[in-house]
Amino acid sequence: MKINSIRRMLLLSVNAVILLMLLITSLNTWFNVHHEIDELFDAQLAQYARLVRHLLVEPNTPLTADSDHAIEMPFLLDDGIERTSAEERYSEGHKYESKIAVQVWHENGQLLIRSGNVGKTPLLPKQSGFHEIRHNQYLWIGFSLYVPDEKAWIFTAQREDVRDELSWHLTLNQLLPLGIAILPIILLVWLAVEWGTKPVRELSKKLAETNPTELQPIEMPLPRELKPFKDAVNKLMAELKAYLKKEKMFIADVSHELRTPLSVLQVHTDNLEKATDSQEQRTAIQAIGKSTRRLAHLVKQLMETEKLEHNIVLQYQEIQLLRLTEDALASVDLPLIDRVIWVVDIPKQLQVRVDPALFHAALRNLLDNAAKYAPAQSEVSIKARIEQHAVVISVSNAINGDITLELARLGERFFRSYGHQDVAGAGLGLSITRKIVNLHGGKLVFSQDITGRFVTELFLPQTT
Amino acid sequence: MRLLLVEDDSLLAQGLITALSRMHYRTEHCITGSQAIVAATSSGFDVIILDLGLPDGLALHVIKTLRAKKVTTPILVLTAWDHLETKVEALNAGADDYVLKPCDSREIEARLRVLLRRYQQRQQDILTCQEVEMNMQQHLCRYQGRDIVLTSREFLILKEFMLHPDKILSRQYLDELSSGWTGETESNSIEVHIHNIRKKTTASLIKTVRGVGYMLVSHREN
Missing domain, CATH: 1.10.287 (Helix Hairpins)
Structure with missing residues (x-):
């Protein structure tokens, strides 16, 4: 995924993780609370049914088949206004009483007892245990209990929304502090990200100002x-x-x-x-x-x-030096070839490891120079020897004048011997040759021997 | 008027000497900075044209050495280095002007005249002595309002006299001016040139100082 802004990415991801964690925690809390309430209320229903059974089995007042003992319900309107528990405890009872129902039926289908908030039809199926039913548009959780001695069914039921409401309240109360804390958390995350990414912004600014x-x-x-x-x-x-x-x-x-x-x-x-x-x-x-x-x-x-x-990357090849020299010599301009006498003394078996194309150019420059600066019809000698893991190629030629003071500057780009300004050239040949030799890890040494001949020695390291 | 051209490129030097000679300047040529110092200190030149990149290094030391030796000859730097620093350095060292290669020989000549004017504290390129008027820019000479035709050497010699009125110019100096270091031979001697100038103008213009040389008389003696 492409990240366009680290800051935005950090802010969004950290906040998203926090919100996700809160959501998971809330759902988990809600389910747990709901489950616990279910358990509690279910047990309460069962207990309630057993209590009624006890009253039936051991009554103080005998039940007669034609009596309809409707248990009175207080008329307390649930107006939705939040009140304290104490405030909700009225002298008539509790408004939630309407959300709890009870029926006692004789096996023969006669209703013996009912709470005022249910009718005269069986609230639950005649089957022992818990049931979920819809009654008066509400979902009710009920418990059916059969009393064999009295041949009676006791139905107790409670409205599901009571439980939901309770679960919701409990969950909300638990999550409210977290919910209130989320804004400062987001703010803190934002500050932390801003602070943490400040060096990146400063670096970016510095780079932009470069x-x-x-x-x-x-x-x-x-x-x-x-x-x-x-x-x-x-x-x-x-x-x-x-x-x-x-x-x-x-x-x-x-x-x-x-x-x-x-x-x-x-x-x-x-x-x-x-x-x-x-x-x-x-x-x-x-x-x-x-x-x-x-x-x-x-x-x-x-x-x-x-x-x-x-x-550039050199394309090394093992090649016969004599062949390479002859090739370089062949590429020198014909008038220059004819201008001097060439003496080549290179052992046939001598091999060098070089980039042939580049090395050819380096040798040609050396030979070109020798032919240009040597007096006409003088001798230019090309020799090669092995010296301490290096092949030394030496090109020597006679030259007019003393150039010892210029030797250090030879090979500098555009430098030309001032005693030989009449010779055509741009002062780049030796510079190019030196660069090529350096690329091969070698070196170029210039000298003027006691006879006045100008000698160029090319040291080429040979790794076997 | 004698110029010293210090330029290591023989082709360019050759071309400039030809061009300047056509404009009636006698130009001597040397290649290195050390040669230039010897020439400028031992012989009088009106302007030195100096290439900065010389075989024996950057010619700034030449300018500094000449100025240290109290050589006040105007120096026109001619160079291929187009760096502000180099220009400033050359001017600070004592050069008087700067021309960047490639340049037209006419531009060099115009700058030479400007340098000479400044050096000789003149405002224009027209020299006047007696009834002779010389336009150095157009290389024209008039006497009593009429154009006179002078040979290249006659022009060179008369210009030298008019640039230095009432001053004795030695025969040797005039010889050097006329034939240069290379000693170009011409059948006509200095006497012949001066005789011709007198003939084309007036005999009283150039006075012979016996045993020493010649002098241009700026005002007619009554």
Whole structure:
């Protein structure tokens, strides 16, 4: 069942349970009281019949067959007004006397005694025991007793509504305090629910007030039950904040990196428009072409970076490193392949456990860089070795100038060696490679050896 | 008028130099912040156009260093960083204006003129000396109310004189202004350019200070 409001649900359910309990208690009380009254009155009827029998068997006054001993009933109108018991005890008798009847019949069908509130027809069947009959539109409980010595039937009866009334009064008197208490109980339940759910409301208010641009963690005293929820929300907000920060930085970096080639396009387009000779035109067209290619390359690498920024699941495979390297080499642009001399020294049997597609991209970036930054027709060497549970892939190439001061920044997003600004690139290749290697649990180390060669070592842990 | 452009992107720098040259500015180019500090402290420039993201780090330290070294040359920051904080930081460090990439070369030139006006405490882009009137915005020159046609270098040299009236400009300075660091060679020497300017205006406009250089005379000597 869907719960729309905990407060309403608690209020309704607790109050419903209380009311249900009261109802069950009331019904139970009513039935018990009614039963006890029935027992009491039934016994009284039986006792009453026996008393009459005693009077018959041992009479002080002999009964004659033709006498009609109608027992007089006081005429006391039941006006429905509630009076005290003392007030209801009139000198003439009790108004309830009309609700108790007696008849004594001879076996031959002659009525010997009757109370004034019954007629001259038999009130009960001639069958010993208790009976329920309808008389004068009322339900009566009666008791028939046969007196063999006198050959007479004694019928005593009592109106059922007397019992109901009594039961009702007794039950009501018992339930009245409970009924009066129900309102304060409901009020108390409401207060308790309000008080109990106050932290939930405060937490909800705090959450609603949370600024999506700031995402500050929620700091407020909360009951034990809500702490895991608060911790989960804070953890989620921290992750969201870190994610947004990363996204913001990425967008800022992208925006920054796009602005320069766009400026180049704008300035050279303007120059082209105002060029006065063919040399100026050529220069502008070449610059526009270069900048366009740079933009296309940047966008392509940004897409790769974007893919890696999301938590991707690596599809590991055991694969021959040599094959993987050859594949990566084959995907390098042909002019770059021809630009340098490649020397590959990777043992054939060397296997690596990697995500082939991603690792292929990482290797291709390394080879791409080596070919771009190495002097033309120089040697680029690709080697691999095993070192303490790791496969180390090393790519080395000659490079112009000393880049030792830049080594720490290599692999930073958009960083480009300032001595090699003329080489086309967006400064994302090594950043992408580093990310892929890190995803594999490995690391990328850059160095420049004593001969001045630039060496990239890729450490890839191998779990067997 | 000499500008120092500090920009690590060679394509952009090349394009800007071409555009500014068309607008009669002599632009020298360097790539790093340290190169910029050496250039700006050792050679006189009218404005420095400085890209903030340089290979040797954010160029804020360049601005701070130059200001600490009492270099008062106006600095126009040219950058791709669109952060309010960066802009404020650059201006607080001592930059005079801020242009966000991608930008039009005309906007850069307009801002350069504004900076120069402010630096030279002028209200407009029209310079007047004797009967010569130079409109720096429209790159036009008039003498006695008539338009005169000047070559790019003649315009550059005359503008320099008109920006610094009654001041001696050394031959070396004018050479540097005319040919730049790259030492672009042209058959015409400074003497030839000055001779041409005198011919197109009046001989009394630029006076030769023997052994030192030349000076623009703001008021005709009677």
